Amino acid sequence: MTDTNQPPRRRPLARRRLALLGSVAVIGAGVILAGPLAGQMSTSAFAATPTAQSEQGPRGFADLVSKVKPAVISVRVRIDGASEANMLSRDGEDPGVQPFMNGSPFEKFFRQYGDNDGPQPRQHQMITGLGSGFFISADGYAVTNNHVVDHAKSVEVTTDDGQTYTAKVIGTDPKTDLALIKVEGNHTFAHVDFETQMPRIGDWVVAVGNPYGLGGTVTAGIVSAEGRDIGNGPYDDYIQIDAPINKGNSGGPTFDVNGNVVGVNTAIYSPSGGSVGIGFDIPAATAKQVIAQLKDHGAVTRAWLGVQVQPVTGGIAESLGMKNSAGALVDEAKPDTPAAQAGIQAGDVITAVNGNAIKDSRSLAREISGMSPGSSVKLDILRKGEAKTINVTLATMPGEQKQANAGEHDNGAVPGVPHLGLSVAPADQVAGAGSKGVVITAVDPDGPGAEHGLKSGDVILDVGGKSVGSVSDLRNALSAAKSDGKHDVLIRVKTADNTHFVAVPIG
Structure with a gap:
């Protein structure tokens, strides 16, 4: 989901405080340049005199900005609000239009600028969102975030010289939050390339983007960290930067000193929705691979x-x-x-x-x-x-992987396996538990089992590599592990349709 033209005041997130740069209040076209750079200093010259550069500091980013700024674009999309009902934005807020949740940002927005009673359940609203992007070819192919153009009815891009063009979505990849769009018609555009190497922690970065719809804004910082996992998915491997980026910077690029893209702006960590100096970029290696598949096939096959x-x-x-x-x-x-x-x-x-x-x-x-x-x-x-x-x-990879979560059960303090604080029964004696293993029927809330996440209803399949089918099997396996001098025992547990291992202390 993308930002509205007049982004509502964001309420603090109760948990991760992570906000995608384009949801409900998108962050806009951003360009980031890494490297202590400035002027026309070459990479080889920089590498040869790190001490001198450290003492002098960066000389400025004007030459580099003038080189890459024409490739950065603002992305404006129109979305049918009715199609967005009950959807959650990537930063955890609920931008649904039909119906509104009490206290949602759009509810406040429409109460202030629209009908005082808010939109009616079946009313269609066209929502305008802003994001960012950058051209990667002279014929108008551009990269942005998936959450910027997701469900877009129409897409327009505005270039640095103020020209506006209609664009179409070529393909999207929600797993990495990347999208490829193309300007329609025969035009020639300034464009940039992807870097082949990761930036180093400490490299300078410069962001050029469209925060809050202002357009053409330049900020500077450094690469703060690499390999960040922000809980967005199994492919999280973000570059962290401290160049200030805000709503409207989503989909903007990150460049090195030579003007090559090292990352794509995607998310920020923020208690308030504004920049606190913690932003996250998709690495260029990931973006290059995904975009190539989107260009050739319109989708990503893994x-x-x-x-x-x-x-x-x-x-x-x-x-x-x-x-x-x-x-x-x-x-x-x-x-x-x-x-x-x-x-x-x-x-x-x-x-x-x-x-x-x-x-x-x-x-x-x-x-x-x-x-x-x-x-x-x-x-x-x-x-x-x-x-x-x-x-x-x-x-x-199959298109969808069905994930099942275990239901919650009341925990009891019933002895049975003193080592773990569990009460168990053979699985074949408990309806719906299957024929293998032992079912946890109760958990001592103060025991090691509860402390390591074991719950009533879980099925213990094996302990220390030995299959168990009865209480005595479980006790014998635990005793054997303890006799072998083990401080922890590895238990394989089935929870609904999934299995996982848990290391539980027994010493």
Whole structure:
């Protein structure tokens, strides 16, 4: 969802305080330039005299801004408000038009500028939103955010010289929040290229954008961090910058000292909706790959392994006898998937893909999704302490993955497995629990099990790599782990349709 022309006052977010730069109050065309740069200083000259530059500081960004500013555009979209009913914007606010939630930003907006009673349930409202973008080709292909053009009925772009053109959406990718648009007609535009290397932490950045609809605004800062996970999805790998960016900067580019794009503005961290110096960019490597597929096919096709994984925590690493808490722990290899067909098992730890080290589950997701369906990859895994290499032929990722969440149950303090503070029963004796494992029927709220997220209704499938089907099986497995000197035991748990591992202390 994009910003309105007159963005309403935003209420503080109760949880993450993350705001996509184009929702309800979009942030606008932004361009970011990284590097201590200035003037006509070359990259090689800069690298050769870091001490001198550090002492002198940046000489200014005027030359660089004049070079890249013509490629930055403002993106204006019109959206049928009725089609946006009950949708949540990417920053957690509810911009629905039919019906309005009490206290929603649009309710306040329409009460102030429209009907005092707000819009009627079946009334159609055309909402205008503003965002940003940048040309990547002379014939009018431009990059912006998916949330800027999502559900747009029409798209217009305004260039730096004030000219306005009609554009059409070529393709979008909600998973990375990227979109490709193209100006209609035969025109020639200034454009920019993607950088092939990541910027360094500490590099200067310059943002040129359309905050609050002002247009052509330039701000400066540095690259603050890399590899940020903001909870947006499995492919989160954002560049964090402190160049001030605000509503209206969504979809704007980030450049290095040579005028190449290193990132695309997407989100900010903000208690109030305005900049507090924490912004997030999609890396150029990700954007380049996604945009290429959108241009060729109008959509993104990702490779798929077919595993449910989780990060390797310190407790899990200790229970598996690993020296480092790195890799992706396989909770389950889904049936009839490349992983299952290749023999990957629950409890395997994937440590590398084609020789590239896997740091965590997000790292695995990014590595696999960047490959082509049908390609063959080598997975390095640890299975019960033994290193193995498995060849897997990847498939095409299904369009939708149905996720199920476990229902909430009342917790009781019933002894049964004193080590964990759990009461259990064989799964085949509990309706709907299946035929394998033991069902948790009650949880001591002060016990280790509750502390590590185990709930009534969860099914324990195995403990320490040993299958359990009764209370005695569970107790014996826990006793064996303790006798082996384990401080933590690894438990595989089924919750609704998903499985995962939990490392629970038993010492």
